[in-house]
Amino acid sequence: MAENRYESVSNFDYIRDGKYPFEIQKKDQLVYVDLIEHLILHAIIIQKTNGSFGGAGYDAYLTQNETELLFKAINEGPLKKRNKMFEYSKQASHIIFYDLRNEWKYSIVSLFSDNDEVDKLYDQMLNKLTNYPQSIDHAELEAEIRKTFKSFLLSPDEVKERERLSDEEKARKREEIRQANINWHKEQLRARKEWRRENPELAALNLLPDSSRYRIERALYKVKKQRNQLIPANQTFKQFDLSLKSCLYEEILNELKDAEQ
DSSP states (O other): OTTSSSTTTTOOHHHHHHHGGGGGSSGGGOOOOOOOHHHHHEEEEEEETTTSSHHHHIIIIIIIHHHHHHHHHHHHHTTHHHHHHHHHHHHHIIIIIIITTBBSSSHHHHTTTSSHHHHHHHHHHHHHHHHHSSSOHHHHHHHHHHTTTTBBBHHHHHHHHHHHHHHHHHHHHHHHHHHHHHHHHHHHHHHHHHHHHHHHHHHHOOOOTTTOOOHHHHHHHHHHHHHOOOTTTTHHHHHHHHTTTTTTTHHHHHHHHHHHO
16 A cells, blocks of 8 residues: 555565654555556555656556466466457458459359348358367468358359459450440541631631630730730730639630631
């Protein structure tokens, strides 16, 4: 109980070197606690004494020795089966959703999230493996999964056929995309050709149907400057641009068309 005033009162070296009084070792000064209570007690002493006492025993003995033994005993005792099942479940998920991802007859997500038969088979498999006296490796676990879910998996020949069809489908989609790009470019060329025919005055200025507002304004400024139509005559493009801020793109384009006719 005096460890809030003396460090490690049960350690002979501390008692001898610190010349601890015998009174703190009498029965009315002793408290009997289990490991967890001992840890909590030391934590409270550290907190109440601002770290002046209780830390040595906590750091050097309790957390590094007794707690490790406690956790080891728990994990290898009452939690051994639970930990074993957890590890198998983690490995099984990797095998199911990654290693065998292309071998399932149906969607993996729907199969393992909304199928009572599959859920039951999965739980039975894990329980059986967990109760084995010895552990199994990754290859053995995969073999067990294949055996358990045989009716839901494709045969090797069926896997090859699916891959062949998948490759053909991918090739077909690539060809569709390629042809669509070709057709798009053809349509763009046709549309530009038609636009040039309908707007020869704009085409002469090297403008296109999708020319930016900036290019349209530049062209209009150049035309007006050449024809001395700028007001004032020494107006800069920046000033000209500001004067058009309230105008729509189509209005500026139509003005350019009129100026070129």
